[in-house]
Amino acid sequence: MTLSYDIHGDGPTVVLLHSSVCDRRMWDRQVPVLTEAGYRVVRCDFRGFGETPVADRPYSDAGDVRDLLDHLKCERYALIGSSHGGEVALEVAATRPEAAVSLVLLCAAMPGHVAGPELREFTERKKEFLAADDIAGAVELNLATWMGPDAQEDAHHLVRVMQQHALETQRAARFTSTAAPVDIGRITAPCLAVSGAHDLADFREIARTLPRRIAGARHLELPWAGHFPSLERPDEVNGLLTDFLSTTFPAR
Template sequence: MTPLLLLHAGVADSRMWRQQAEALSATHQVITPDLRGYGEAPLVPKYSDAGDVLALLEELGLDQVAAVGASYGGYVLQQAASLQPDRFTRLVLLCAPTDNVEPDEVLRALWAEENAFLEAGDVEAATQLTVDRWLGPEASPEAQELLRTMQRRAFELQLPAGDVDNEEYPVVPENLTMPVRVITGAHDFQFFADSATYLMDRLPNAERKDLPWAGHLPTLERPSEALQLIL
């Protein structure tokens, strides 16, 4: 079966893929790791998310994979593929940021609001803020509860860890010569649309899909439709 790597968003963990992974497992070897500080992966003082992904593929003996990255997972995927482009046959980037694009003021204000809640010790308010602001209007109550569970778990792992050193690698879009699908949501923050525009100007072999119904996490908002976009 074709290996398929799914990297989760920075407000979620590998459980965000559970509906897609179940459907894909009939035809693919589905790999859904937790990045450090999420799900079942505790933080360590020094690490590299992109380096961890490449080490995982090496450990599994996978010379080539197709890969999907949501949000921060898409950024990690860009780093890994820039380092080892021959290892990736296709990429799908779902509402992903990239290098050399500045966050918009609305997103900066959201981060400031979250930090204020966390500094006040109100983890529940910070968690609810994630649910309210990162999901689009079509998200079901079940999707909202799943995101709440995943974000709460991330805070449980990350807040006690303090400062950590996550080594990042440059994203070089021109190195990503494999087919790339760039997906954005109309209800998402402008930063992610700007990142998509930046990538589309530089990726050698890319297509863009703009989803009028989607927020930042389309795989949670319309799981079946998002599955078809991945396929």
């Protein structure tokens, strides 16, 4: 078992998977609400994020998460993923459909997705900043791209801190996560795919198409949200999460 993690509360297990801009601290506003609702909340840092060091060998984020869940002896669980964390959640749910019994995707990426023009442009601009060793510029590009209009200054500050730490840590990385091809049609869990009206087109399209790919999935677009709704309006998203879990994976 490799990943740094923490556990809060008792009850059915809910696993929180962070974006590739953030680390597990992005869920600080969700953890107390979910524990109060009766769940055992597990959150982790992927390799090169938060308290988990970079990899010294080839790996996959989904494989690391599966190893962590095995280590914790989690047999049934809900997965909540943001952006890249949503992609990881899809991989885990597709490879362990009997264990992943509820799935919430917040502006998720998707295995095998081919980037559109907006996402390609962002990626190229970020590469330019990093090639120039301008981490501060890359951080501000991330904030300008991903944070919706309702995000408060405390959310901006937290994302800035998390992304700067990740970029500085990953300077030493020799390996990046590799995703194996998966058939997300194997997912049997009820799935809520959330998109933000102010997000890039890639992520809005992924969320819209998931109900055609996963039986029983439904799509909800938040008109106020950018890429990180759980940081932008945490109270509203907490209500969405607890309502969905109460019907798909009840705590009591």
